[in-house]
Amino acid sequence: MFLGIDLGTSELKAMLVDGDNKPIASSAVKQTISRPYPLWSEQSPEGWWQATCEALDQxxxxxxxxxxxxRTIGISGQMHGAVLLDARRRVLRPAILWNDTRSFAECVELEALVPESRQITGNLAMPGFTAPKLLWLQKHEPVVFRSISIVLLPKDYLVFRLTGELVSDMSDAAGxxxxxxxxRDWSDRMLAATGLTRQQMPALIEGRDVAGQLKDDLTRQWRFKGPVLVAGGAGDNAASAVGVGVVSPGSALVSLGSSGVIFVSNDHFSPNPAQAVHAFCHALPDRWCQMSVTLAATTSLSWATRLTGHTSExxxxxxxxDAAIDAAPIFLPYLNGERTPHNNAQAKGMFFxxxxxxDAAAIAYSIMEGVAFSLADGYAALGAAGTHIRQATFVGGGARSHFWGSLVASACGFSLLRPVGGDLGGAFGAARLARMATTGEAAEAVCTALPTADMIAPSASLAERLKPRYxxxxxLYQVTSEDVFKM
Structure with a gap:
């Protein structure tokens, strides 16, 4: 048996997977986010640990x-969060999350400090990433900053609590x-720009490598039959890709979850930072990935559901x-700013x-269409980096809607494959990484594609109707971004 844990922003999930790659049982524990000030988004690392214990007890x-x-545990998790430990390995403050945008000014500062940063990291400096957060802390919480002994990412904090080891995998570290x-190594130049050194970073391993062994007291507490290993794991999107078999070069994934992601697996490093394409390491050795990111995908639908008084998304x-498309408003889904292609933390959502x-039907349609257009923007940015997609695996909560999938497929121009069990998510991919850490099997043998439930092809007629609206x-973004978004 292999255990996968996925530390999401809104929920922690755990899943048991057997030796035949079949899910056996799962559990989930809700998470809460603290937003004490505008642009802030934080969570308690201790809350993550308590959720982990509760999920495993279930x-x-x-x-x-x-x-x-x-036999082995693998962990997937939300990326970019800053977990700060002192010399006694105590948490210094709440973790600053991926959707926290307070450090937008520090992004400009960081790129000025390291003019070659985009060549080193393959990415624009964005407030969601970890490094700008530390520049912000250096200025605004200097006592905390001076006490930092180690900086961990969210899932790596769970690895630490499970094993006592300070380790991160390449896919998460790339963010x-x-x-x-x-x-695939720490950059001393980038670390120095934020006042840090390698000694304050975890050791780097691949996601399928062994990070450590489960502590003896936890082995006894959970009544495991024998020693349990813990794998390096992966960032959430890389783990999801492993889970649905998106590991070979050119294979792709569209995730319509809280955020919207187009993920493409590559056998080489292929950045396009000018248009806010993410170029990261994949969770497997000698593989990389490109991603476009929409910050508020199903988040936008959840917001509108509450706003209109509906109880069911x-x-x-x-x-x-049933909405009249041509009469529906145009919606910009920038409720939390936007990444690809704008990299604008101050972008705002808008109905025009x-x-x-x-009516409510028009609002619902506008939300779904706006998210589809944002993904089309992201795909155009990937195309500028030479990436072209013929078909992609379609997962996430939004993938349950065939209608939404049709909007995405028609706006982007490629087919979507909805897999059986596509809602397994990062926990299933983490369990696959755990298996490889134990058995040493090749990725191609373990990370197979899930059976296809159905295919959503682009509609030529719908694409024609969407074109002028797109x-x-x-x-709308172009004419409003300079003035309105700064209000």
């Missing part, structure tokens, strides 16, 4: 024999702006199928074209 209760047979992504989304006839969508 699994042990529901499948005791399978749980006791676990810090401290990694030389092509060389699925029922609210269903209304969109509201009238007294605008052009209007792009112009």
């Amino acid at each position: 699994l042990r209760s529901s499948a005791p024999e399978a749980f006791a047979a676990v 810090t702006l401290w990694l030389d992504v092509a060389r 699925a029922a609210f989304a269903k209304l969109a199928e 074209g509201l009238s007294s006839n605008t 052009e209007r969508y792009k112009r």
Whole structure:
């Protein structure tokens, strides 16, 4: 048995997977986010650990024999968060999360300090990344900054609590702006720019490598039959890609979750920082990936569901199928700023074209269309880096809607494959990495594609109807970004 844990922003999930790559049991524990000030987003690392213990207790209760047979644990997690430990390995403050945008000014400062930063890291400096957060702390919380002994990413904090080891994998480390992504090693130049050294960074391993062994007291507490290893794991998107078999060069994934992601696996480092394409290491050796990121995908739908007084997101989304497309407002889904292609933490969400006839169906449609357009923007940025997609695996909560998938496929121009079990997510990929850490099997043998439930092909007629609306969508950002977004 192999155990996968996925530390999400809103939920921690755990999953048992057997030796035949089949899920046996799963559990989930909700997480809360603290937003004490505008632009801030934080969570308690201790809360993550308590959620981990609760999720594993649930699994042990529901499948005791399978749980006791676990040989290796793999962990996936939200990227970019800053977990700060002092010399006694105590947490110094709440973790600053990926969707915290307070450090937008420090991004400009960091690129000025290291003019070659984009060549080293393959990425623009964005407030979501870890390094600018530390520059902000250096200025605004100097006592905390001076006490930092080690900086960990969220999932790596769980690895530390499980094993006592200070380790990170390449896919997660690539999202810090401290990694030389092509060389898969920490960059002393980038670290020095933020007042840090290698001694304050965890050791680097590949996601399928062994990070350490589960502590003896935890082995006894959870009643495992024998010693349990812990794998390096992966950042959430890389783990999801491993879980659905997106590991060979050119294979692609579209994730329509809280954020929207287009993920493409490569056998070489292929950056396009000018258009905010993320170029990271994949979770497997000698493989890299490109990503475009929309910050508020299903988050936008959740927000609109609450705003309109609906209790079910699925029922609210269903209304969109009967909307009059041409009369619906244009929606910019920048509720939390935006990454690809704008890299604008100050971008704001917007409806344009509201009238007294605008109803809930039109709002639902506009939300879903706006997210599809944002993904189309991201795909255009990937195309500028020479990446072209014929078909992509389609996962995430939004992938349950065939209608939303049709909007995405028609706006982007490639087919979407909805897999059976596509909601397994990062926990399943983490379990696959755990398996490889134990058995040494090749990625191609373990990271196979899931069976396809159905294919959503682009619709020529829908694409034609969307084309003028997409052009209007792009112009709206252009004409408002300089003035309105700074209000």
